[in-house]
Amino acid sequence: MEMKKRILTSAQKLVQQRGFNGFSYADIASEVGIRKASLHHHFPTKTDLGVALLEVYSGQLDSELKRINGLLLPADAKLAAYVALYRYSLQAECMCLGGMLATEALTLDAVMLPGLKRFFARNTEWLADVIAEGGSHQLFTLSGAPEDHARVFLSALQGALLIARVTGDCAAFEQTARLLITDLLGKG
Amino acid sequence: MEMKKRILTSAQKLVQQRGFNGFSYADIASEVGIRKASLHHHFPTKTDLGVALLEVYSGQLDSELKRINGLLLPADAKLAAYVALYRYSLQAECMCLGGMLATEALTLDAVMLPGLKRFFARNTEWLADVIAEGGSHQLFTLSGAPEDHARVFLSALQGALLIARVTGDCAAFEQTARLLITDLLGKG
C-alpha cells in the first residue's frame, strides 16, 4: 500500500507539471525507485493510473473544502482560502490536475471523463454556495446568479494558473485573484 | 508554399484539439496526403513546426484584433466580438493554441516560450486598451486598473474554454462571458 501511494504522489506531480501525455512509466519508476514493469502490478494500464489520480485529487479537494468550511470564515475569506490552493500549485509549477486533464480531454480514455466532470462540478457547487452565502449576508453584491459568479471565479483561477506558467508573473496571478474577490464585495 | 500552409492548418487544429504532445507527424501526413518523411522537408523538427504555429496563430490574432478595432464599436461590443473568437474555438472542440501550449510549457523546447509569452502579452494589452477606453467613456465602471481587468477577462475566457471541453456545457460558457462584460458595465 505504501508503494502505491508513492506512485500516486509521483504521478500526480508529473501530470500537473507535464500533462498526462507528457510523462511515462519510466519517469515514475526513476522517482520511486522500482522498475517500470513493477508499476504495472499496481496500475495495470496508464488509464487505470489516471482514474486513480482523479479519485485521489478529488478526495484532496474535498478535504480542503471541508477544512475551509470548518474555519467558519466570512464568504470573502473563504474565497481567499480557496485561492490559496491555486497559489500552492503555482509555486510548485503545477497546473490544477483537473485543468490539465481538461485540455487533454480529447486524447484521454473515456473512462476518465466522468471523474473529471465531477471534479469541476464539485468546485462550482462549493463556490456557488459560498457566493450565495456572501450574497444573503449582504457581504457581496451579486449581479448574477451565484452559479454564474462561481463559474467566472473558477474559470478565471484556472486560466490565471495557466497563463502564469508562461509569464512567470506571480504578481499578476495575485492581482487577478484579488480583483475577483473585490468585485464581488462592493459595487458602490 | 501551398503544402506548407496545408501542413500548418492541419497541425494547428491538431494542437488545439490534442495538444503538442498529443499528435504526431503521422497524423498530419494522413490529413494532408503526403508521407511522414516529406513533412521534414517543410519543418525539419517538430519544434520548428511549433515555432511556426505560434507565429501563424499570433498573426491570426492580430488580424482579428485589427478587424474588431476597425468596426468602431463601443467597448462592450468590442469585448463581445473578442468573446466570439473563443466561441468559434469551442464549437470546433479546440482550445486556444496559446492556452494549450501554456499547460504543456514545461515539456516544450525553450525556443517556443518567447512567442508564447508575446501571445499572452498581446491579448492582455489589447483588452486593457479596450477596457480603459470603456472606462474613459463612462461606459465601464472600473474597480481596478484596466490591466488587471484585462487579466481577469483573459484568464476567465481561457478557463471557461478549458472547462467547457469537459462539461460540454456551451450555455455555461456563454453565461460566463456575459457576466464578465455586464460586471464591467454597471455597478449600480
Added chain:
DNA sequence: GTCTATAGGCAGATAGAC
C-alpha cells in the same frame, strides 16, 4: 518536393523467475 527504407529510441504492456 515527395518517395521508400530505415535508423535509433522510447512508449505501454506481458511472461515468467525469484
Added chain:
DNA sequence: GTCTATCTGCCTATAGAC
C-alpha cells in the same frame, strides 16, 4: 511485489533515389 527480458508498436528524424 519486484525483478529481468522481451514484445510490439509508434515516435522523430535521416539517407538517398526519383
